[in-house]
Amino acid sequence: SQKIEQNSEALNIQEGKTATLTCNYTNYSPAYLQWYRQDPGRGPVFLLLIRENEKEKRKERLKVTFDTTLKQSLFHITASQPADSATYLCALDKGGYNKLIFGAGTRLAVHP
Amino acid sequence: GAVVSQHPSRVICKSGTSVKIECRSLDFQATTMFWYRQFPKQSLMLMATSNEGSKATYEQGVEKDKFLINHASLTLSTLTVTSAHPEDSSFYICSARASSGNTIYFGEGSWLTVV
Numbered sequence: 001s002q003k004i005e006q007n008s009e010a011l012n013i014q015e016g017k018t019a020t021l022t023c024n025y026t027n028y029s030p031a032y033l034q035w036y037r038q039d040p041g042r043g044p045v046f047l048l049l050i051r052e053n054e055k056e057k058r059k060e061r062l063k064v065t066f067d068t069t070l071k072q073s074l075f076h077i078t079a080s081q082p083a084d085s086a087t088y089l090c091a092l093d094k095g096g097y098n099k100l101i102f103g104a105g106t107r108l109a110v111h112p
Numbered sequence: 113g114a115v116v117s118q119h120p121s122r123v124i125c126k127s128g129t130s131v132k133i134e135c136r137s138l139d140f141q142a143t144t145m146f147w148y149r150q151f152p153k154q155s156l157m158l159m160a161t162s163n164e165g166s167k168a169t170y171e172q173g174v175e176k177d178k179f180l181i182n183h184a185s186l187t188l189s190t191l192t193v194t195s196a197h198p199e200d201s202s203f204y205i206c207s208a209r210a211s212s213g214n215t216i217y218f219g220e221g222s223w224l225t226v227v
Contacts, residue, residue: 089156
């Protein structure tokens with residue numbers, strides 16, 4: 001079955017630096033991959049979707065890459081701010097049925 | 113943007129009772145909604161897929177008789193936890209996929225505490 005691996009250790013960075021989070025998956029390559037932000041006690045908030053035929057996608061300070069050969073997606077936040085501190089979840093569709101399965105998430109802490 | 117609303121946001125119930133959680137898509141029609149549960153510091157676990165007008169599809173290991181799902185309209189799905197047990201205490205989150213597109217929108221979640 002498909003497994004999604006995200007670094008379970010918290011990522012601590014200094015304000016203004018670029019945060020890079022990793023998402024690796026096993027088994028088949030999904031048609032698309034999504035990134036979400038989750039704050040404590042809240043539901044996930046959609047950030048970006050990248051399709052299998054797209055290498056990179058950007059949205060403001062966010063950038064996502066998708067390497068189907070490595071079976072990996074990287075999520076970058078440039079010029080990070082303390083407000084970016086949250087848990088970031090990687091998700092992909094389960095078997096093409098539009099059912100999302102999630103990684104465990106990586107907690108990002110941006111320090112002033 | 114699209115909004116998905118869950119109610120209640122927090123609920124406490126006694127063991128053995130049933131509790132219903134509602135999930136509504138406020139500004140779009142959702143033919144498909146999904147229910148997840150999340151334990152502290154763990155990922156979201158997909159419980160079931162709710163399809164408007166038909167029976168829900170449950171993931172392996174999820175008891176369909178315990179977690180009743182009804183998707184009566186294009187904007188409302190409900191999850192009823194029956195004969196609640198303290199082990200059912202968790203954060204329940206719903207999501208909805210618009211009839212067009214692949215983006216899935218999540219509700220704010222519902223905290224269930226069974227005492």
